[in-house]
Amino acid sequence: QLSLFGLKLNQCQFIPVITEPVVNFHMYDGPRDSNRKKLLQLVANDIQTVKGITVDLDSVDVTELNDKSMLSVFIEGEIPCVHLVNLLANYNNRRYLKIPTIKTAELSLAYYVSKSNKFFPEDNTLIIYIGKEYSKLIFLEGQKLKHIGATLDIGTKNLHTYDVYFSKILLEMENGGIPKLDNIILCGEDRSENLILSFFGTFPEANVSELKFENFDTSVITEEDAKNLALFAIPISSAVEYFDELDKTHVGINFLPKYIQEHQKFLQFGWHSYAILPLLFGATFFFTFQILSSYRELKDLDFEIERITAQQQQNQALVAEISPLEQRINSFDATQAILDSATAGSGIWNSTIVKVSDFIERRRNFWLTRLETVSSDEVKINGYSLSRSVLTEFAQYNNTALLKFINYEPLREKSAFAYTINFKLSQDTTVTK
Template sequence: MAKKEFIGISSEYDRLRIARVQVIKGGIKLMGVETLDMPYPIVKFSEGTSDPKGLATEFDDFFEVDTKSKDTLDDFPELTGEDDTSSKPKSPVSSSLDDNFDMTRVDEDSDVVTDNEKLIADYLKKIGRKKLHIGLHIPFGKTTFQFVKNVDPDKMRKSERIDFFNEKLRPIHNEDPEPDHYSWTKAADNACLIAYNRNDTSLINLFEVAETYYKGKLMINERLPDESIWAGLVRANYNLAPDDITGIIAIGETSSRIMFMKGSEILNILPIIPDGENSVDILNTIFSKILFEIDKGELPKLNRVLIARSAKFSEKVKPYFEKQFDEIEVDYLTLHPQRVTYADDILDSPVYLQPYLSAIGAAWAASRLNEKEFSQLVLLPEYLREKQRSLKIAWHGIIILILIALTPLFINNMYLSKSAELQQLEQQVRITENQIEELRPIATMTEDLVADYQVIQAEIDRLLELARYSQKWSEVLTSLNDGISQIPQLWLTSLRTSDEHINLTGISLTREQIPVLARLFTDANIQQVSETELREQPVYTFAMQANNYRQDIEEFLLDMPQVEFDFEQGTVIELDFTYAPEPAEIRERELVAGGNRAANNTPVFEQQQVVQEDSDPEPRGSEEEITTADNEAERIAGIQETRNTVSPEETVPPALPRFGLRGPEDEIFIGAYTIVLHSIPDSSRAAAEYQMLKDEGYKATLWQAEIEEGQLNWRIGVGLFQEIPDAVNAVSELPEPYRDNHFIVRIR
C-alpha cells in the first residue's frame, strides 16, 4: 500500500508552486516540486501592498534616504550591472530561475483546457489518489499582524476573548471581525500576536471548484500565512537558543517582508515593504529597516539572517548582507538534511528550492508532523473544518469518551471481584473432586447394582404382562363346560377366537337348545341355524359369536412385591408380603353387600364418569328359536335328575344361602348365578331400579362390573341360583318385559 502523500500549494499571480511530501521516520521526504502555470490570474496581486499602520516610509524620514536613488549602491556594482561578471554566462541554476521553473507551462496555442479549475483537476487526476490532503498558504503581505503586549488570551473566557479581539481589530479594519478571519498565538516577551486575513479566499475557492471536476476527495488540512510557514520551517530545521534573534527576509516581485524571531517565538513582523525585485534599491531598503529596528532598541542583537525568498536576487542577496553584517550568520533558509530527505530527481539546493519553500512548509503543516512548530496561526474557515471533520464530538460524545475512560476502572474492579469469586469456586471444586474420588468405588458398585436391578425389573414386567389374562382360557372353558354339561344332545364342532370374540359352531338335536347355549355369555349372537341330517336323523347345525367374552373374566394380576431402593441413602425399604385385596374388589363386595342389606333404604352411590352403553341387553334369538320357559325348565330338570356324578366345582358349600327368585337376603353368595335385568352406567337409575325390584319382593343384587377397559356399568340382577337350569326355570316367573330381555351370569 502506497504511503500517504501531502500536497502543499503556494500561488504567484498566474502560477502555482506545488510540493509533495511523505512522512517518514524522523522527518519528511520531498517527493517532488512542480510549477503549474494558469491560463488566468489566480488573484489580482499575489503580494500585499497595504500598509495599515503607515510605517512603510518611516525609516526614510529617519535616515533621510531616497529609496529611488541609484547612487547608494556604488559599492555594490553587481547590483547595477557594472560588474565584470555580468558578461559571464549564467549558471544553470540561475538560468532555471530566470525561466521561472515552468515545468508544466501551457502554451497559448495549445488545445489544453483553459479554465484554471479544470487544469488543476487534470493535474490532481495524474497523481492517481482517491483522497488528497492539501495545505494552502496565504501570500505574504495579505495578512496583517498586530502585537499586544502583556496579554494572555488563554486566561480569558470565551466571551471576553471575543470582545478583546473585536476591540483591537475594529479600529484598524473598520468592522467587527469574524472568528474565521483572525487567529492568534503567543509571541516573545509575553506578547500576543494577532493575524488577520479577510478577503484572500481565492485559492480556497479555486480548489473547491476544482473538486467538482475531480472524482476523488480533497481535504484542505491547513491554511497558513507565509510568515507563519517560514517561522515553522525555522523552528523545525534550526536549533534555536532562547535568546537568539533570527531575522527572516523575503523579497517578492512587488513587495518584501522582514520579520524577527526570538528563540522559537515571533518577536516582530515589520510592515510590508511596497518594493520588490523590480526595485534595484530593495536591498538598501531592507538593510535600512533592519538598522532602524536596532537603533530603536527593539533588537538587542541579531544572531542570524535567513533569506526565505529572494526571487531574481538569489545570488546577490547573500553576498550583500554578508558584507553588511560581517559578524552575523547570513544564509538561505535551508532544510535540515536529518529531517528532510529528497527523491532522486530533486536537486538538493537551497537556491533551487527557495521558490517552493512556502509550498513545502504548507505540505509539512498538512502532514501534522511537528504540528506545534507550524499550526500556530491557522486561518482555515470553520465551514471547511466542519466539512472535513470525520468525527464530530458534541457534548454527548464527550460523555461517551468519559465513560470509555472510566470503563477500564470498572472492568478492573469487576475483574478483581470475579477473580476472588473464581478462586473460591476453584477451591470448592477441588474439595468436591476429592469427595468424588473417595466415593467413586461406592458409586461404581451402586451403578452395577442398579443395572442388575433394571434387568430383573424388566424380566418381572415381561412376566406380569404375559400373566395378564392367563386364566382366560381356563375361565372361558370352565364356564363353557359347565353350561354345555347342562344342555344334553348339543355338541361343539369348532371354537375360534378373533380379538375379543369367540366363534362357535356345533350340532344340536333340537332347535330349542341353541338359545340356551347363547345365554351362557353376556353378549352372544346366533348367526346361523340350519337343519340337516346326520346318520338319517334330523339335526341342527349352528354358528354363534360371543362378543367381548372378557367382560366377565377378571384379569390375573399377580401382586409382586416391589423393591424400593433409595439410591441416595443406599438403604432397602422392607417389603410387606401379606395379601391385601384390591380396592376395586373391596368396593364391589361392599356395594353388593350393602345392596342386600338396604331392603327398605335407597343406597347412596358415588358419582363416577363412565361411558354410556345400551341400557338393557337385547333379547337372545327369535321366537322360533326360544321355547317356553316352563318346557325348558322341565326338560333341564329331567336331565339333572339323570346325572349320576357331580364335579367338585358344583359341590354346594356347607353354609348355603337361601336360593330362589324372591325373598330377603342379607348377604350375597359370590359364585352363584343370577338373572341380570339391567346393565346401565347411571348410578342413580341403577339404585332406583334396584330398590324397585326389592320392593316387589325379589332377591335384588346390585354391583359394578367393567364392561370394557375403562368402562364401568351397574348391573341389577334378581335371584340367587346354584345352577344355570335353576335360573332358566325361574325366568318364567319374571314379568313379561324381562322374560325375553335378560341374561344369566355368575356373580364375581
C-alpha cells in the same frame, strides 16, 4: 493536471498557506485568560474596538512573542486558495477536498527557521523571503518571533537596486526595536551571490546564509531541484509545522473558518434540519421500540409454535399406538359378528338335521347320500328310498320341501328310487306326525 497525476485526491489533504492581505496582524495588550475560547473572544472584541473589524472566533488565533506580548492573527474576507481547492474538487467530480487547517506563511517560515537553526538568546535574526512581486521581512530574537515587517511590494520582477531592501530593513528594525542584526537568512526567488555580497556590505557583522533543508530526503528529486529547495521555503515550512502539530511537539497558528467546516461535512444541516432533529430522534426511537416489540412477539410465537409442534408430535405418536389397537378392536367386532352369525346358523342346521334324522330313523327305508346348500336359507338333499310313498311323506313332513328329481335305480336286486329334494331352513318347516 500533470503535476497531480497518480495522486488519489480523495486521500490527500490540502493546507492553504495565506499571507497579507488575506491575513492581518494585531498586537493584543488586553487581559489574558487561560480558557482559549474566552481569550479569543477578548481578542476579537479588541480588534472590533481598535480596527472596527468584526472577526469570527474560528477566523482568529494568537501566538506569544519573545517579550511575552501577544500577537493576534485574523482572516478577513474570502480565501482565494480555498476557492482554488474547491475548483479542483469540482474538476475531479468531487464535492470537496479535505482541508484540515489553514496556515500563515510568515509564522510557519519563522517556526522552521527557529527549529532548524540554533541562535544565541541575544541574537537578532532577519529572515528575508524574496518573491517575484513581493518580499517579506521576519525578525527573530533568539529562537522566538520578535517582529513581522509589512509586506514589501518589490520582488525579482520589479527590483532595480538592493538599496531599496536595505532602507526597508532599517525602517522595520526601527519599528520593531531591533538594534542590530546578527544573522540574515535568505530564501525565495533570489539567493544570488550579488545579494549576499550586498548584505555583507551593509551589515558587515551579520552572518548571511541561504536557508538550508538538510534533514530532508532528496533522493527522489533531481540535483538541481534539491539545490533550489529554498524556492519552496514557505510550503515546506508549513508542512513541517503541521506534522509537528500532529506529533504534539508544537502548537502553532491554525484557522478553519466555519463555512469551510460546513462545506466539508458529510451531511450538511441548516436551521430547519436542526429543528426536525428531535422529530427524527423520536421517530427513530418509536420505530426501534416497535421493531423490538415485534421481535419479542415473534419470539413468543416461535416458542408457542415449537410447543404446539412438540404436542402434535406426541399426539401423532399416541395415534400411532392407538391405530393397531383400533384395528384389533375392529377385527374383534368382525369376528364376533361372524361367530354370532355362525352360532345362529348352527342352531338352525342342528334343528334341521335332528328332524331329518328323526324322520329317517322312523322310516328305515329313506337314506341320504348328499346334503348341500343351494342358498343361505335353502338346502338340497340327495339320496335313495325303497318306496315312492316315503318321498311323498317327507314332502308332507317338511312343508317347504320340493321334490326336484326322482328316478328308479334298483339297489342289490331291490326296487329303489334316487331323489333330489330342496327345502328351506329359515323357518320351522317340519310338521309333527
